[in-house]
Amino acid sequence: MFTSIDKLIRNLPRHSKTxxxxxxxxxxxxxxxxxLATPDLPKEAIESAKATSFKNGELTVKVQGLARTxxxxxxGGLIKDINKALGGRVVFKIKFRNY
Numbered sequence: 001m002f003t004s005i006d007k008l009i010r011n012l013p014r015h016s017k018t019x020x021x022x023x024x025x026x027x028x029x030x031x032x033x034x035x036l037a038t039p040d041l042p043k044e045a046i047e048s049a050k051a052t053s054f055k056n057g058e059l060t061v062k063v064q065g066l067a068r069t070x071x072x073x074x075x076g077g078l079i080k081d082i083n084k085a086l087g088g089r090v091v092f093k094i095k096f097r098n099y
Contacts, residue, residue, distance in 0.1 A: 024054040027082070027090060031059060034081040038074075051071045062099040067083035072096055 008037050028051035035046050045067035053060045061084070063071055071078070082091045 027054040030085045060095045
């Protein structure tokens with residue numbers, strides 16, 4: 001039987017470092033899903049963006065070239081969609097870094 005990652009995260013103790021790492025992976029995955037679900041986002045922006053870390057409500061995304069500007073302009077909507085996918089207010093800020 002398959003157990004989804006969100007059920008696993010909810011069953012882990014909140015003070016555990018393992019749950020923090022699992023939750024960060026879940027947030028990074030939600031970011032990727034939101035990017036793919038955005039219909040008018042350029043293909044280059046989707047392909048070049050990679051969520052690298054999540055800590056204290058701040059998601060760090062490495063992105064290349066002009067896609068950074070495109071995603072920066074859409075940051076508010078991305079945060080809203082990620083939080084909607086996660087079912088609560090989890091992400092407060094997205095930091096875009098060049099690579």
